[in-house]
Amino acid sequence: MVDAPASGAGVRMDVEVRVLSWAPISQNLWMLDRLHCRIMGVMVVPDRCDQGSMMTKTLPIKDKFVLPEGMIYLDGNSLGPLPRGLEQHLSKVVTDQWGQHLIKGWNLDDWMGQPVAVGDMVGRLIGAPQGSVVMGDTLSIKVYQALSAALQMRPDRKVVISDSGNFPSDLYMAQGLIAQLNAGHELRIVAPEDVTDAITTEVAAVMITQVDYRSGRMHDMGPITQKAHDAGAVMIWDLAHSAGAVPVDVAATDCEFAVGCTYKYLNGGPGAPAFIYVRPDITPGIAPALAGWLGHDAPFAFEPGYRPAKDIERMRVGTPPVLQMAALEAAMGVWDGVDMHDVRTASIRLSELFIAEVEARCPALTLASPRDPQARGSQVSFAFEQGYAAMQALIAQHVIGDFRAPDIMRFGFTPLYLDEADIHRAVDVLADVLDNRLWDDPRFLTPSRVT
Numbered sequence: 001m002v003d004a005p006a007s008g009a010g011v012r013m014d015v016e017v018r019v020l021s022w023a024p025i026s027q028n029l030w031m032l033d034r035l036h037c038r039i040m041g042v043m044v045v046p047d048r049c050d051q052g053s054m055m056t057k058t059l060p061i062k063d064k065f066v067l068p069e070g071m072i073y074l075d076g077n078s079l080g081p082l083p084r085g086l087e088q089h090l091s092k093v094v095t096d097q098w099g100q101h102l103i104k105g106w107n108l109d110d111w112m113g114q115p116v117a118v119g120d121m122v123g124r125l126i127g128a129p130q131g132s133v134v135m136g137d138t139l140s141i142k143v144y145q146a147l148s149a150a151l152q153m154r155p156d157r158k159v160v161i162s163d164s165g166n167f168p169s170d171l172y173m174a175q176g177l178i179a180q181l182n183a184g185h186e187l188r189i190v191a192p193e194d195v196t197d198a199i200t201t202e203v204a205a206v207m208i209t210q211v212d213y214r215s216g217r218m219h220d221m222g223p224i225t226q227k228a229h230d231a232g233a234v235m236i237w238d239l240a241h242s243a244g245a246v247p248v249d250v251a252a253t254d255c256e257f258a259v260g261c262t263y264k265y266l267n268g269g270p271g272a273p274a275f276i277y278v279r280p281d282i283t284p285g286i287a288p289a290l291a292g293w294l295g296h297d298a299p300f301a302f303e304p305g306y307r308p309a310k311d312i313e314r315m316r317v318g319t320p321p322v323l324q325m326a327a328l329e330a331a332m333g334v335w336d337g338v339d340m341h342d343v344r345t346a347s348i349r350l351s352e353l354f355i356a357e358v359e360a361r362c363p364a365l366t367l368a369s370p371r372d373p374q375a376r377g378s379q380v381s382f383a384f385e386q387g388y389a390a391m392q393a394l395i396a397q398h399v400i401g402d403f404r405a406p407d408i409m410r411f412g413f414t415p416l417y418l419d420e421a422d423i424h425r426a427v428d429v430l431a432d433v434l435d436n437r438l439w440d441d442p443r444f445l446t447p448s449r450v451t
Contacts, residue, residue, distance in 0.1 A: 064334050073400050077245070080414070085330065090330065098323075115135040118328055119133035122260075122266065133276070134316055135275050139259060141317065145315060150236055153204075159185070159203045161195065161198050161233075162174065162190075164192065165209065170207060171187070206234070207238070208236070214410070239260035241377050243265060245264075250277055255279065262274065273320070276315050350419075353420060354380055355367060365434070369382075379413065381408045383409075384407060384409055386439055389445050390409060391451075392439070394429060
């Protein structure tokens, strides 16, 4: 409703507009709620009554998840929630397959084929062709496999490049492998912004996590991979914070290896198996350092010497975790009909809204993530001196994020089960925690084993 003089040139009119659809205005206005913006005399105010307006037509799909009543879950970047129906599927596997078929399940229920079958499900989300991804073990093991293979591919080179934003376990695996080889290799850790310049013709392998686990800073896979190839190096991408969060196309990128976990954005559950992608043209030449029984070309021939499988199965090591694999298989059903570009669009909208709200209402916090949404993954981090205690106080109010030392409060944005109403409520609670110093409580000041 507009009140203005009936006539009169030069009269200023302030018009309050309740925005029911953001698309026609500007994607730069997603975050506006309590903030006011004047565009040619028009005041734009988001309508908090229409909380679904900024999401895609298909998202969120909250009904596909088990979400505790009253909880706002902003930690899918650490552990995804339970997909609805997964427990029934897992119970069926336990009762009908294991319980009734016993050892026959390896053939009747194709437990032996799970690692590649589920690998193809994951592969669809990372742009991998069928038969190029296999599941199993942990991400650390897959990092070790990829890096050891890469160093074998470049026997005359001794330098491995990684960056300071990489997850420590990746660096530990590299350090352990280099020490074990004892062949003069060197791990060079550079600042994220210096990765491209650090890739020279002495580099054997470049091992980078696409999305920084602390800040959410995101590397552009294409140019870095191209620079590695121009220098004759092998490219390894860790997609732990990418798979299920941002669009990835490993085939188009042309990287040799990609690895990742499935308990974060893929919602496979605690302990869910990891994955490894190997570019199909190089698979036949890979000599696995971890020459496991199930990576053998004919495991039930029980030959005394190792003979690797002819395809991606050569990257298998030991017995697949059938129950964990079954849980992940059920979890992947959530992605049926979901487009990763829609997920990315919605994720940016949620994170932009969150940043604007926090910066307007919580001045004690400092943005620790890139401000450009195209330069970060699906998480936002803020720095606060009492970040650990503040996060524990927030969790006590049923808003779940997590903390990373020394002062980072992390918040993940998964539009499969989050909407704008959740963001507004989360910031309401966060502002209360900070404004009233609810964090300054002995219960929240002593770090737990897991932060």
